[in-house]
Amino acid sequence: MGDIFLFTLKLLCSAFGCLLLLRAWLRYMGTPANDPLSIFTFGMTQWAVKQAATIVKRQKNIDWPSIFVAYLVAVLYQLLHWLVGSGSFGIFLFIVGSAVLVVYWGIELAMWIALFACVASWVNPTGKVYSVLSYLSYPYLKPFRKIIPSWRNIDFSALIFFLLANIVLALLAPFT
Numbered sequence: 001m002g003d004i005f006l007f008t009l010k011l012l013c014s015a016f017g018c019l020l021l022l023r024a025w026l027r028y029m030g031t032p033a034n035d036p037l038s039i040f041t042f043g044m045t046q047w048a049v050k051q052a053a054t055i056v057k058r059q060k061n062i063d064w065p066s067i068f069v070a071y072l073v074a075v076l077y078q079l080l081h082w083l084v085g086s087g088s089f090g091i092f093l094f095i096v097g098s099a100v101l102v103v104y105w106g107i108e109l110a111m112w113i114a115l116f117a118c119v120a121s122w123v124n125p126t127g128k129v130y131s132v133l134s135y136l137s138y139p140y141l142k143p144f145r146k147i148i149p150s151w152r153n154i155d156f157s158a159l160i161f162f163l164l165a166n167i168v169l170a171l172l173a174p175f176t
Helices: 002-029 036-052 064-084 091-123 128-147 157-175
Strands: none
Touching: 002 036, 002 064, 002 091, 002 128, 036 064, 064 091, 091 128, 091 157, 128 157
């Protein structure tokens, strides 16, 4: 029963943490507020971020309240994981482990955005969904595009990004 609880807890915390980080990324990239992805993300997270915004303030285009709430979700996950008896406890491990978990979620989010952008480019490369996802993934795929050119309109940059991101996730996994 504990394994089912931990799996569900991890799934819910990861999904909400990724939504919070997506909100921060959308703000950072300056995505229009009337974009469907922005509307969905802000609608799902506003209840938590609104409360955090009274404590932590936004600076320019960095949405610190969203990042702060993502960190709190990671702390809550670490605490519940420890209470169930599966996690390790130590103040340093607890604080750093939660920060590493937020970074882990950020990398997972970047992978999902790149994956959906690739799929959207095959399905409807002129659609609004592709343009938004391509815009969101451009900053971290650009270095790979410089090294690996497209071949017959097939972009391999996301594949190389996936390989490197999975290596980084495997290195971070013991700390989460």
